[in-house]
Amino acid sequence: MYENLSVFEDKYQALTDALCDVEVINDSKKYQETAIEHAEIEPIVMKYREYKELTARIEENKSLLKDADDELKELIKEDLKEAENRLDGVDNELKVLLIPKDPNDNKNVIVEIRAGAGGDEAALFAGVLFRQYVRYAERHGWRVDIMNTNEIGIGGYKEVIFMILGKGAYSRLKYESGVHRVQRVPETESGGRIHTSTATVAVLPEAEDVEVEIDLNDCKFDVFRSSGNGGQSVNTTDSAVRLTHIPTGIVISCQDEKSQLKNKEKALKVLKSKLYDLKLQEQQGELSEARSSQIGSGDRSERIRTYNYPQGRVTDHRIGLTLHKIDTIVDGELDEIIDALIESDQATNLQNAH
Numbered sequence: 571m572y573e574n575l576s577v578f579e580d581k582y583q584a585l586t587d588a589l590c591d592v593e594v595i596n597d598s599k600k601y602q603e604t605a606i607e608h609a610e611i612e613p614i615v616m617k618y619r620e621y622k623e624l625t626a627r628i629e630e631n632k633s634l635l636k637d638a639d640d641e642l643k644e645l646i647k648e649d650l651k652e653a654e655n656r657l658d659g660v661d662n663e664l665k666v667l668l669i670p671k672d673p674n675d676n677k678n679v680i681v682e683i684r685a686g687a688g689g690d691e692a693a694l695f696a697g698v699l700f701r702q703y704v705r706y707a708e709r710h711g712w713r714v715d716i717m718n719t720n721e722i723g724i725g726g727y728k729e730v731i732f733m734i735l736g737k738g739a740y741s742r743l744k745y746e747s748g749v750h751r752v753q754r755v756p757e758t759e760s761g762g763r764i765h766t767s768t769a770t771v772a773v774l775p776e777a778e779d780v781e782v783e784i785d786l787n788d789c790k791f792d793v794f795r796s797s798g799n800g801g802q803s804v805n806t807t808d809s810a811v812r813l814t815h816i817p818t819g820i821v822i823s824c825q826d827e828k829s830q831l832k833n834k835e836k837a838l839k840v841l842k843s844k845l846y847d848l849k850l851q852e853q854q855g856e857l858s859e860a861r862s863s864q865i866g867s868g869d870r871s872e873r874i875r876t877y878n879y880p881q882g883r884v885t886d887h888r889i890g891l892t893l894h895k896i897d898t899i900v901d902g903e904l905d906e907i908i909d910a911l912i913e914s915d916q917a918t919n920l921q922n923a924h
Contacts, residue, residue: 572664575618582608582615610671617664624657669919674775674850675741680717680843681773682731686749688767693726695752695877696769698900700730703743705902712736717836718824731840733776740775745911747773748872754879764880768873776839777846784842790814791834796825813837820844875907889914 585608588594594601631650638646683699685692707714717731734743751768759765793808810825811833822840824833876885877896884899884907885892891910893899899907 572618572621575614578611578615578618582611585611614664614667617660617667621657621660621664624653624660627653628657666916669916672741672744674744676737677740678733678735678776679739679743679773680731680733680776680840681743681746681771682729683727684729684770684772685727686768686770688752688765690722690724690726691752691756691765692767692769693722693728694724694756695726695750695767696728696730697726698752698877699750699769699771700727700732702900702902702904703734703746704732706743706904707734707736707739707902709902710736710739710742712739716826717840718822718826733839740773742908742912743773744775745908745915746771746874748874751873751876752879753876772847774843774847775850777842782842782846782849784815784838784845788816789838789841790816793830809833811837813841815841815845818845818848886911 585604588604589601589608594604628650631646631653634646635643635650681703683696683703685696688695704714713735715733715735717733719730720728722728749768749770751766753764753766755762756765790813792812792814794810794812795808796810809828809830810823811830813822813824813834814820815822820841822837822844824837824840827833827836874886874888876887877900878885879896881894882896883892883894884896886907889910891907893906895903
């Protein structure tokens with residue numbers, strides 16, 4: 571099954587040699603590209619070598635069994651069983667490593683959270699989700715850069731857009747796109763009734779300049795004064811920027827920077843990622859059935875998770891996972907859920923590969 575994997579070994583050796591080449595070492599860009607490619611295929615090569623070693627060990631043990639005495643046979647059988655059990659595990663690990671990688675996995679992400687149904691309670695829940703992702707980013711040593719906020723003044727947000735900068739951010743956070751639902755008793759509810767509110771999360775990979783070209787003639791920029799809670803002016807200059815992309819009708823507002831230029835740069839960055847995301851959605855349109863696996867399609871309208879405060883539980887509906895640890899999850903401990911989603915995604919990809 572893995573006869574063709576020797577090409578990975580040849581490529582790995584060539585890259586190892588290149589990293590010692592003076593010409594490559596002196597070219598920082600070339601060296602970085604070579605080092606990244608080397609690191610990407612190294613796990614496959616190491617696992618393939620382990621697979622070959624175990625296969626050879628099994629064949630050798632089978633051969634030794636033919637002429638061994640009874641006492642030695644027991645030892646050989648024991649070693650054979652251990653090698654066969656380990657080979658099953660290595661085989662599965664190798665299959666997972668060979669699943670085609672999402673080219674966006676190592677990118678930074680732009681996260682958009684919007685309050686849905688539920689009025690102020692939905693905006694408060696959007697604030698909970700925002701803080702949850704900020705804490706998650708901190709736990710991973712990633713940086714958060716706020717692009718735009720529309721606060722309601724009591725700790726909630728009608729909308730918040732921010733960037734998370736860190737290697738592998740998209741590979742983990744891409745599973746967060748969709749509708750998140752909360753069930754809890756609002757502080758303003760005197761009768762103690764549980765309310766259900768929603769917020770929508772969109773996770774977009776940061777677009778590179780080479781991937782998306784924007785014609786500035788297609789963009790209309792309006793400037794206005796930044797406003798704080800309740801519409802009070804917090805800036806005496808027109809530093810806030812509203813960008814309208816005429817061909818698509820996409821509108822982006824940025825007002826968190828005091829500089830009009832910086833707000834304009836941030837708006838363009840969000841637009842690039844939105845246009846790149848539209849391009850990805852088009853490309854994946856014909857693959858939508860395959861993508862609508864256990865982890866879902868990533869559709870913004872798909873309900874993916876429920877946070878139930880009275881019962882202290884969080885349920886991810888795509889994989890049927892329920893955890894009774896809502897306090898730690900909203901404090902940014904999302905890895906248990908995300909690891910389960912990745913595992914489910916890999917299992918589905920393996921199934922589709924056969």
